[in-house]
Amino acid sequence: MSLQFELLTESPGQWTSASYVIPEIQKKEIKPFVVLSLKELEGNPDSRTSSLTNSSKFSAVRAVVRHVARSRSATKEPWCATDIRNFLENLKFNPECAEELTALLCTDKIYDNIPRHLYIKQRLDNMQWKIDLSLCQNNIEAENANPERAKEIIQRDTHIILILKLTDAQTKTYRLSISKFHELRYVIASALKSMIVLEKRKCMRQD
Structure with a gap:
């Protein structure tokens, strides 16, 4: 299709x-x-x-x-x-x-x-994501961090890179911390749950 x-x-x-x-x-x-x-x-x-x-x-x-x-x-x-x-x-x-x-x-x-x-707004056509460890690895080496400190640095400096491709061929790239990435996941999950609840209501059904 x-x-x-x-x-x-x-x-x-x-x-x-x-x-x-x-x-x-x-x-x-x-x-x-x-x-x-x-x-x-x-x-x-x-x-x-x-x-x-x-x-x-x-x-x-x-x-x-x-x-x-x-x-x-x-x-x-x-x-x-x-x-x-x-x-x-x-x-x-x-x-x-x-x-x-x-x-x-x-x-x-x-x-x-x-x-x-x-006009209708552009839609999401494709999404890719990857984990960027470069900053935390550099900081771990710079501090010569012990295992416990290394975990803290990984949690703080690891980033998720989201690459969004829109239907008009534009590409949007976003760099998120782990905490912001989980916040985004929560917001999306909550929105989907609300949509499911609305779709089950009689007033939203099409005859």
Whole structure:
């Protein structure tokens, strides 16, 4: 699975309601719906939007355009047509509609006027870590430390180096003491536990 396809399909639950009308959408409706959707995203809604007789179909296409436009901000690479087409076909667009919509969504210039508040933040793509003993080893040698003192120096001067790679190809490097590393682990574990508790609540479930 490519990173782009993973990005597009990371929240499948949001398409539950749209899935009922997507198979009914016709090819001739795709381009007008995309144009109206982009106008809304750019902050210039067209008056024709309020008088649409097939508003449920338009809402489904608008949701797709909005999702793809927001996700586009998380990658510097143009959309892969195959990933977009597979994403649309998984949503049950018929092949003709999927082909038409793919051609439009893979045109990079349509995203030029999307407001920045609709962009999504960069995500973590990969994380690596390693232990840096160089400082504590130098200090142990400099002090000619006995075993007990050496343990104190190791605890104090050992560092964990975190290397984070983001979805926009940026690399962030952080140097943490052992105590700060354990503090980070605790904060992350607490956040994950809170998320699990929230997901179990009825109000957070999607029908």
